[in-house]
Every structure is written in structure tokens, then in C-alpha cells.
Amino acid sequence: MSTHRLVAIGIDSPSVCHFEEWLASGRLPNISKIAAAGTKSQYSHVKKFRNERCWTIFQSGSDSESAGATFVPESYSYYHPSLQRDPSPMFYELGEDFRVCAFDMPARLSARVNGVQVSGWGSEFNASLQLSDPPDLLAKLIERHGVDPKAHGAMKVFDVVSSEEEHSYRNPNLYDVDSLRHFACQLEIAVQRRTEICLDLLNRESWDLFLTVFVEGHTANHMFWNAGRPHPFRGAFRVGEDPMMRTIQAIDDGIGKIARSLSDQCTLVVYTIDDTGENLMDLPSMALLPELLYRWNFPDRRALRDAGTSSPVPRLRDDYSDHWKLEVWRQTTDHGRSALRSPQQLEAEGEALNWNPAIWYQGLWPQMSAFALPSVADGHIRINLAGREANGLVDPADFETTLQEVEDMLSELIDPRDGTRVVERCIRVREDPYASCEIPPDLIVCWRRSRPFDTVDSSTLGRVGPLPFFRTGGHKQHGETVTNVLFARGPGLPAGV
Structure with missing residues (x-):
């Protein structure tokens, strides 16, 4: 021994x-x-x-x-x-x-x-x-x-x-x-x-x-x-x-x-x-949030299907037969299939995050004022800032105003299955938009801690989901x-x- x-x-x-x-x-x-x-x-x-x-x-x-x-x-x-x-x-x-x-x-x-x-x-x-x-x-x-x-x-x-x-x-x-x-x-x-x-x-x-x-x-x-x-x-x-x-x-x-x-x-x-x-974080951070921000930037576009907030919420399905990324991709619209990069394409290119729907929107980020990053934790949002991003659209003087507009949109999101709000709080990462450049998000979205959700309704952006769950166990929230x-x-x- x-x-x-x-x-x-x-x-x-x-x-x-x-x-x-x-x-x-x-x-x-x-x-x-x-x-x-x-x-x-x-x-x-x-x-x-x-x-x-x-x-x-x-x-x-x-x-x-x-x-x-x-x-x-x-x-x-x-x-x-x-x-x-x-x-x-x-x-x-x-x-x-x-x-x-x-x-x-x-x-x-x-x-x-x-x-x-x-x-x-x-x-x-x-x-x-x-x-x-x-x-x-x-x-x-x-x-x-x-x-x-x-x-x-x-x-x-x-x-x-x-x-x-x-x-x-x-x-x-x-x-x-x-x-x-x-x-x-x-x-x-x-x-x-x-x-x-x-x-x-x-x-x-x-x-x-x-x-x-x-x-x-x-x-x-x-x-x-x-x-x-x-x-x-x-x-x-x-x-x-x-x-x-x-x-x-x-x-x-x-x-x-x-x-x-x-x-x-x-x-x-x-x-x-x-x-x-x-x-409590995978589905909203990886799939729901990227689509919500896409619609917030382009109100007349839908990359994922929108059944409308007035329709009944379908029951939870238990018959998804393929990998999560492929099942989420099946929820794309004709427009979404042409605008987004598919997980199959990204996997073929060797993209390590091909399974995370937020990365599918990456080619559109230069056209968006705010976009969701492919977080594997809380929701992470980046402002496309003039003078910081190569194709920045938001004037630095409007940085705080844009963050507030995004927060206002998030604050009214509802889980239509129980009528409760899904965002617990938002955390602003920096006051000076040019500070702490090593930290990607400008805004962290902490989701509610009471119950996972697969669908969100917005009075202005419609319904995103239902989508399948990816993993049922997860980690602690930021902070x-x-x-x-x-x-x-x-x-x-x-x-x-």
C-alpha cells in the first residue's frame, strides 16, 4: 500500500x-x-x-x-x-x-x-x-x-x-x-x-x-x-x-x-x-429571450411561431422525439428558417454552442439594438452600442434609456399557464457602457424562482412557446x-x- x-x-x-x-x-x-x-x-x-x-x-x-x-x-x-x-x-x-x-x-x-x-x-x-x-x-x-x-x-x-x-x-x-x-x-x-x-x-x-x-x-x-x-x-x-x-x-x-x-x-x-x-434558466435564457428580443427589434417579424396571446395554451407535450435543438428548430417560421443559422449548419461548422438557440441569431446581432447572448445561466442581454460594437446602433447617450425600455418589456412578460410574471429582477452590469469590457452582458435577467415555464406572453410581442424543456436540473442564479x-x-x- x-x-x-x-x-x-x-x-x-x-x-x-x-x-x-x-x-x-x-x-x-x-x-x-x-x-x-x-x-x-x-x-x-x-x-x-x-x-x-x-x-x-x-x-x-x-x-x-x-x-x-x-x-x-x-x-x-x-x-x-x-x-x-x-x-x-x-x-x-x-x-x-x-x-x-x-x-x-x-x-x-x-x-x-x-x-x-x-x-x-x-x-x-x-x-x-x-x-x-x-x-x-x-x-x-x-x-x-x-x-x-x-x-x-x-x-x-x-x-x-x-x-x-x-x-x-x-x-x-x-x-x-x-x-x-x-x-x-x-x-x-x-x-x-x-x-x-x-x-x-x-x-x-x-x-x-x-x-x-x-x-x-x-x-x-x-x-x-x-x-x-x-x-x-x-x-x-x-x-x-x-x-x-x-x-x-x-x-x-x-x-x-x-x-x-x-x-x-x-x-x-x-x-x-x-x-x-x-x-429555472435553460429554456427562457437560451430560447425564449432571444426570440423576444428579435421581435422587440423587429415587431413585424417572427423567427419562432406565434399562436397569439388570445389562444388557449396547449397542454404540455411528452412526445418530443428528437434532440432539443432540433425540436426547437422545428418551431421556426418560414422567415425564421431563412433568417437564422440552423443548428445543423452550425454543428457542421464546428460551432461549440450549436445547440443553444441564442447563437442561431448571431448573424442578426449587428442589425439589432439589443440582443440575447448564448448564456447557460441567467438571461444575458447586450446593447449594440455605437462606438463600442462594430455596427453599433444605440447612441451612448441612449444607453440607459434603451436598457430601461428592455426592462419594461421584460417586466410585463406573463406565463400564460398560471398568469404570473416570469422575470424576478434585472441587474444592470455597468453604468458606464465602456467600463468592464471583459464582461459581455449589459443586463442580467433573473427569472422567477417558483416554477419553470415553457411559454411567455407579451402584450406587444405576442406568444413565444410552448417549447420543450432541455434539462430539468440547473444552477443558482447570479448573486x-x-x-x-x-x-x-x-x-x-x-x-x-
């Missing part, structure tokens, strides 16, 4: 509320045992902009002013910079005096890490590279233990800055329960293979620091939240069927195997990173506190504290 000094294992984006409930009820016996033998703590950060920023905070030890996305006003280009290329310092760059193994952290490779590094074996990110140091290590691990099953059928995409080829896995259709069950099995296999790789690497030598993360809890939250939890679309899961919990239990089993392989002299830390819950838990056992750590 190798003697390691510190082993730290992350669980990416579980629902902390449910995680602690499962701990208390004995459903996660291995983590419970670690908790009972050591110390429990909490740590937190304030959610800003994009969900993945939590990794920058975790790995660098400090917050960043970055929004986790980049907008280029000269070209209207928009992309999510990869953490695998982020130059921010990482806490485990410990130099020659410490042997470090970092397996599948969402990070770049660093020459200041004395040991081995693997990134991209089974990323949860939208697009990722496969990297390792030594360069042949990842290929050898895959040959011995297998690939992440999500890699099968992944899309080939290209990084906007470097043009490097990356891969982006496909989420299953939320309305196809057989595909979801198959995906759940794939996640469990991924957990098993990840565990085997960790045990392999731990066996190779004694590490001063061994660092890894199970990302499968993140993916499970997105796709399986509606199994036994409140959501307008309950799905076809059987009573008592809970693949989200099952994925966390598989992670618990993997952590147990790793824990049992360690000596009593090793300090073991198990931590969660980011907190998740019901998804909310994200609290996580940490368990540590080892020499000198008191038990049960």
Missing part, C-alpha cells in the same frame, strides 16, 4: 440539499463513514455570471472578474473560453518539492506540477480536449480502463481562439425515457472507470497530493432532476426510480473503494463543488450564495466535529 499525504476527491454539482438528506438517511454509507471519522465543514462563494466560474475560484483560491464568456465587439463573436486554457494560477502548482497527481481536473496542464496530470478524460463541459502529462498517459489509461461512455457519438467542434479540435458530448432527449435510462447506465459505468483509473494512479507511487473529481453528479442533476422531484414535466420514470440518486450512490461506492485503499496516515478530503436544483460541504479525516483531525 502506497502512503499518500493528502487525497482530495470532488463531487461536481450535486444538489447539496438532497446530498445531505441521502447522507442522513444512510443512502451514502461510505461518505457517511468518512464524515463520522473526521471533520465536516462548509465553504461558499457568490454565484456570478456563468456556472463554471466556481472551478476558477476553487482552483485559483480567489474570485475572478471574468464572466466565463467572451464577446468580441469588433466581430460579434461570442464563446466560452476553456478552463483547459485558463492561465490563472492553480493551488496545486507546488513545484519540485511535492509529487502531485491531478486526474481529470477541468484545468490546463502546468509545468509547475511535479507529477502527472490528466484533463479531459470525462469532462462535463460543453467542449473539451484530451490532455495529459506525460503525453502518452491518457491514451494508456484509456487502453487499460476504457473511455468515458459519453464520448461515444460526441460532436466535433473547434475552439474559437486556437481553432483546435475539441469534442462535445450530446445530452439525451429529455422526453425519451429509454435513452435517459441508457444514459444513466453510462454515467454509472463512467463512475466505475473513473474509480479504477484513480486506484491505478494511486498505486503507482506515494503522492503528496492526489486530486480528482467525479463530474457525473453534475450531469445526473441536469438530466434526472424530474425523477421524483417537482417539475412541470415529470417524465415517464417509474415511482421510486431515481437515477440522480443512483449516480451519487455509484460515486459513494467509488469513493469508498478509494478510501479503503488508503493508509491511516493519509488525510482524505471529500468535497462538493457548486450546488444545483430545479432548472445567490452557493454553499458546499467538505468532509476530512486523517491524522490530527477530530472525529465528529
Whole structure:
């Protein structure tokens, strides 16, 4: 048995509320045992902009002013910079005096890490590279233990800055329960293979620091939240069927195997990173908001169908048979199909965000006074400002007035299924339109927290939707506190504290 000094294992984006409930009820016996033998703590950060920023905070030890996305006003280009290329310092760059193994952290490779590094074996990110140091290590691990099953059928995409080829896995259709069950099995296999790789690497030598993360809890939250939890679309899961919990239990089993392989002299830390819950943002931020702003700019145009606010709202459908992006594309009008760039076209071009409807409008942004950015969190709106954007239409003197007009439009949006307003608040990012240029949105739209919605009515812009839901689990809103838990056992750590 190798003697390691510190082993730290992350669980990416579980629902902390449910995680602690499962701990208390004995459903996660291995983590419970670690908790009972050591110390429990909490740590937190304030959610800003994009969900993945939590990794920058975790790995660098400090917050960043970055929004986790980049907008280029000269070209209207928009992309999510990869953490695998982020130059921010990482806490485990410990130099020659410490042997470090970092397996599948969402990070770049660093020459200041004395040991081995693997990134991209089974990323949860939208697009990722496969990297390792030594360069042949990842290929050898895959040959011995297998690939992440999500890699099968992944899309080939290209990084906007470097043009490097990356891969982006496909989420299953939320309305196809057989595909979801198959995906759940794939996640469990991924957990098993990840565990085997960790045990392999731990066996190779004694590490001063061994660092890894199970990302499968993140993916499970997105796709399986509606199994036994409140959501307008309950799905076809059987009573008592809970693949989200099952994925966390598989992670618990993997952590147990790793824990049992360690000596009593090793300090073991198990931590969660980011907190998740019901998804309140995907559909409105990615699909409803871009179309609303298109109509606000061009009141006589409709890129998505408009049944009118006087017609009854159709019942929630459960028969969507294709990928979400294709089902949303089927809701386009003849005009929309000619004005927008299709997801098929964007996928063929290697656009990493081809599945996000907001990017379909990108070619129209220079013609719009305000447009929705392809956020994967709250709604993000950019003003097309003269002197800032290449084809700016809004005079700087009208910046605040235009923001107010957009806010007024948003404030009166109604969910026609229950008659309630759908926007909780809007946050203005900057007073000076030329300040904080590294932050893409000028306005952040925080949606209501009471219930997800698939349709919005506007007294002036008509009805957008109903549209299918994309993922039923999601993240915290901008400005909310994200609290996580940490368990540590080892020499000198008191038990049960």
C-alpha cells in the first residue's frame, strides 16, 4: 500500500440539499463513514455570471472578474473560453518539492506540477480536449480502463481562439425515457472507470497530493432532476426510480473503494463543488429571450411561431422525439428558417454552442439594438452600442434609456399557464457602457424562482412557446450564495466535529 499525504476527491454539482438528506438517511454509507471519522465543514462563494466560474475560484483560491464568456465587439463573436486554457494560477502548482497527481481536473496542464496530470478524460463541459502529462498517459489509461461512455457519438467542434479540435458530448432527449435510462447506465459505468483509473494512479507511487473529481453528479442533476422531484414535466420514470440518486450512490461506492485503499496516515478530503436544483434558466435564457428580443427589434417579424396571446395554451407535450435543438428548430417560421443559422449548419461548422438557440441569431446581432447572448445561466442581454460594437446602433447617450425600455418589456412578460410574471429582477452590469469590457452582458435577467415555464406572453410581442424543456436540473442564479460541504479525516483531525 502506497502512503499518500493528502487525497482530495470532488463531487461536481450535486444538489447539496438532497446530498445531505441521502447522507442522513444512510443512502451514502461510505461518505457517511468518512464524515463520522473526521471533520465536516462548509465553504461558499457568490454565484456570478456563468456556472463554471466556481472551478476558477476553487482552483485559483480567489474570485475572478471574468464572466466565463467572451464577446468580441469588433466581430460579434461570442464563446466560452476553456478552463483547459485558463492561465490563472492553480493551488496545486507546488513545484519540485511535492509529487502531485491531478486526474481529470477541468484545468490546463502546468509545468509547475511535479507529477502527472490528466484533463479531459470525462469532462462535463460543453467542449473539451484530451490532455495529459506525460503525453502518452491518457491514451494508456484509456487502453487499460476504457473511455468515458459519453464520448461515444460526441460532436466535433473547434475552439474559437486556437481553432483546435475539441469534442462535445450530446445530452439525451429529455422526453425519451429509454435513452435517459441508457444514459444513466453510462454515467454509472463512467463512475466505475473513473474509480479504477484513480486506484491505478494511486498505486503507482506515494503522492503528496492526489486530486480528482467525479463530474457525473453534475450531469445526473441536469438530466434526472424530474425523477421524483417537482417539475412541470415529470417524465415517464417509474415511482421510486431515481437515477440522480443512483449516480451519487455509484460515486459513494467509488469513493469508498478509494478510501479503503488508503493508509491511516493519509488525510482524505471529500468535497462538493457548486450546488444545483430545479432548472429555472435553460429554456427562457437560451430560447425564449432571444426570440423576444428579435421581435422587440423587429415587431413585424417572427423567427419562432406565434399562436397569439388570445389562444388557449396547449397542454404540455411528452412526445418530443428528437434532440432539443432540433425540436426547437422545428418551431421556426418560414422567415425564421431563412433568417437564422440552423443548428445543423452550425454543428457542421464546428460551432461549440450549436445547440443553444441564442447563437442561431448571431448573424442578426449587428442589425439589432439589443440582443440575447448564448448564456447557460441567467438571461444575458447586450446593447449594440455605437462606438463600442462594430455596427453599433444605440447612441451612448441612449444607453440607459434603451436598457430601461428592455426592462419594461421584460417586466410585463406573463406565463400564460398560471398568469404570473416570469422575470424576478434585472441587474444592470455597468453604468458606464465602456467600463468592464471583459464582461459581455449589459443586463442580467433573473427569472422567477417558483416554477419553470415553457411559454411567455407579451402584450406587444405576442406568444413565444410552448417549447420543450432541455434539462430539468440547473444552477443558482447570479448573486445567490452557493454553499458546499467538505468532509476530512486523517491524522490530527477530530472525529465528529
